[in-house]
Amino acid sequence: MEKLKISLLLYALVFTSCKNEAQNKTEQAALKNVQPVEVPLENGLAKAYFASGCFWCAEAVYESVIGVKEVVSGYSGGTTKNPTYESSSTGNTGHAESIEVIYDPEKVSFSELLDVYFNS
Numbered sequence: 135m136e137k138l139k140i141s142l143l144l145y146a147l148v149f150t151s152c153k154n155e156a157q158n159k160t161e162q163a164a165l166k167n168v169q170p171v172e173v174p175l176e177n178g179l180a181k182a183y184f185a186s187g188c189f190w191c192a193e194a195v196y197e198s199v200i201g202v203k204e205v206v207s208g209y210s211g212g213t214t215k216n217p218t219y220e221s222s223s224t225g226n227t228g229h230a231e232s233i234e235v236i237y238d239p240e241k242v243s244f245s246e247l248l249d250v251y252f253n254s
Contacts, residue, residue: 178238178239178240179203179236179237179238179239180236180237180238180239180244181234181235181236181237182234182235182237182244182247183210183232183233183234183235184196184232184233184235184247184251185210185211185230185231185232185233186230186231186232186233186251187231188231191254192205192231192233192251192254193205193207193233195250195254196233196235196247196250199237199242199246199247199250200241200242201237201238201239201240201241201242202235202236202237202238202242202247203236203237203238204235204236205233205234205235205236206233206234206236207231207232207233208232208233208234209230209231209232210230210232211230212230235247
């Protein structure tokens with residue numbers, strides 16, 4: 135009987151800890167209606183943005199792709215001004231870890247960058 139109580143408690147903790155409160159905030163709902171901004175090309179280069187669970191991992195992968203000139207880590211979405219790594223990791227800021235990839239479309243296509251994203 136004691137094992138059953140402990141098991142139920144563990145299951146309850148696991149399921150409640152997986153809930154992301156940031157997705158339920160009204161501020162997050164307002165962001166759904168934001169229109170995308172087209173980023174103009176600079177010196178023939180293009181920019182792409184990717185969000186993932188770890189910007190350091192994604193940054194390292196993209197830095198090795200031929201045609202990628204620069205990768206910048208940051209945060210996207212969310213409502214907290216100036217989020218930190220620690221605060222964004224809580225799931226309460228609404229931010230996702232993201233990267234900006236500056237690349238030469240003559241050397242690597244956006245489609246290839248998507249392949250890197252989904253295969254890494």
